[in-house]
């Protein structure tokens with residue numbers, strides 16, 4: 374058992390929000406210029422407020438869908454989202470076992 378009382382590693386669901394930065398004017402842009410770190414903190418705080426200790430929300434490096442972001446991927450389902458303030462309550466519900474918030478799925482053709 375580890376110091377947090379866990380007996381096995383891992384989480385029921387694991388959300389990664391891109392926290393990658395590129396210099397201003399770069400061809401691909403980046404998620405942090407679209408407030409991804411603030412959105413990640415808002416998303417993370419919401420899960421902590423609800424005491425959701427079996428899920429984890431954290432920042433990641435570039436998820437390589439830069440033009441379509443700010444990007445979020447949730448495992449083990451492997452569903453990809455465009456995160457926004459409006460999406461966060463639905464993403465939290467999804468982590469709680471709710472329905473897939475299809476309206477916030479990442480559209481790479483947009």
Ligand code: FES
Nearest residue numbers: 391404436437439
């Ligand atoms: S900078 Fe976020 S996906 Fe690449």
